[in-house]
Amino acid sequence: MILYTALPLELVLEGMDRKYEFKEIEIDNVKLLVEPLDVDKGRIISIFSTDPLVYLNPKLYPGNIIKFVPR
Amino acid sequence: MMIFSNMSEEPIDKNIPAPPIGMLQQLGQLELPKAESNIHCITIVGQIEGHIILPPQNKTTKYEHIIPQLVAIEQNPKIEGLLIILNTIGGDVEAGLALAEIIASMTKPTVSLVLGGGHSIGVPIAVASNYSFIAETATMTIHPIRLTGLVVSVPQTFEYLDKMQDRVIKFVVEHSKIEEETFRRLMFNTGQLARDIGTVLVGADAVRYGLIDEVGGLGAAVKKLEELIRARKKNVQ
Numbered sequence: 381m382i383l384y385t386a387l388p389l390e391l392v393l394e395g396m397d398r399k400y401e402f403k404e405i406e407i408d409n410v411k412l413l414v415e416p417l418d419v420d421k422g423r424i425i426s427i428f429s430t431d432p433l434v435y436l437n438p439k440l441y442p443g444n445i446i447k448f449v450p451r
Numbered sequence: 452m453m454i455f456s457n458m459s460e461e462p463i464d465k466n467i468p469a470p471p472i473g474m475l476q477q478l479g480q481l482e483l484p485k486a487e488s489n490i491h492c493i494t495i496v497g498q499i500e501g502h503i504i505l506p507p508q509n510k511t512t513k514y515e516h517i518i519p520q521l522v523a524i525e526q527n528p529k530i531e532g533l534l535i536i537l538n539t540i541g542g543d544v545e546a547g548l549a550l551a552e553i554i555a556s557m558t559k560p561t562v563s564l565v566l567g568g569g570h571s572i573g574v575p576i577a578v579a580s581n582y583s584f585i586a587e588t589a590t591m592t593i594h595p596i597r598l599t600g601l602v603v604s605v606p607q608t609f610e611y612l613d614k615m616q617d618r619v620i621k622f623v624v625e626h627s628k629i630e631e632e633t634f635r636r637l638m639f640n641t642g643q644l645a646r647d648i649g650t651v652l653v654g655a656d657a658v659r660y661g662l663i664d665e666v667g668g669l670g671a672a673v674k675k676l677e678e679l680i681r682a683r684k685k686n687v688q
Binding site: 381382383384385386387388389392393394395396398399400401411415419428430431433 | 533571572
């Protein structure tokens with residue numbers, strides 16, 4: 381892997397051993413990154429969608445707590 | 452088995468009316484009619500993450516998210532144009548070049564907008580679109596590629612690095628108006644960066660060197676995209 385970045389590498393690679401605590405889920409065909417609060421509940425961190433109107437959906441605002449079917 | 456509706460905290464219950472009436476009763480308002488946008492937008496922020504998952508303190512854009520989105524945009528007849536918004540610090544060469552190549556090969560009109568920063572591997576992505584914009588205060592850092600990890604000190608290492616660098620330079624030169632010689636000169640410039648060699652281009656500088664097409668913001672970018680969409684429709688007819 382070659383990293384081509386303007387950021388010092390020690391900043392990028394710091395904490396390489398730490399665990400990634402967020403989870404990706406899909407609701408209504410929208411991929412979301414959530415911070416799990418329970419097996420079926422999570423706080424929305426970010427939305428992965430190219431449709432700008434999805435971001436206007438009040439139910440999907442980052443910070444909202446959302447229920448999902450655990451996989 | 453309890454089935455939860457996707458959006459609400461409550462389990463689905465037959466006594467609760469369907470959403471529009473429910474919303475009218477509870478909030479005193481109707482749901483707005485759903486509009487559809489013919490322009491889709493991809494934001495490429497933070498580090499561009501490729502073959503290796505970066506540590507969690509990095510904000511990353513993952514290529515496995517972006518690539519299927521680009522394929523879907525190219526295929527969906529309802530989507531007529533793509534706006535790419537960049538505020539990236541760089542990242543994996545392979546992932547960045549892959550994204551740049553896909554964007555460049557799309558048949559739908561694409562416009563990119565560099566906000567904040569479009570550094571290192573963000574440069575090829577910014578120039579991959581049909582037309583590129585940079586905000587007045589946005590910056591682009593052009594600097595050489597570095598090797599990470601174990602480096603075997605043989606001439607071949609240097610040649611390999613040079614080859615990787617040429618991939619980036621070739622792509623940028625082919626997709627923008629900058630001359631190869633100028634781009635190389637900016638890349639190996641000394642005295643600009645404290646910890647590295649290279650150049651920082653601020654807004655209008657990027658346009659002056661021919662790297663980016665125009666200085667502008669969201670309004671200008673959307674207007675240009677709509678113009679490209681109209682021109683494409685005319686060509687098809």
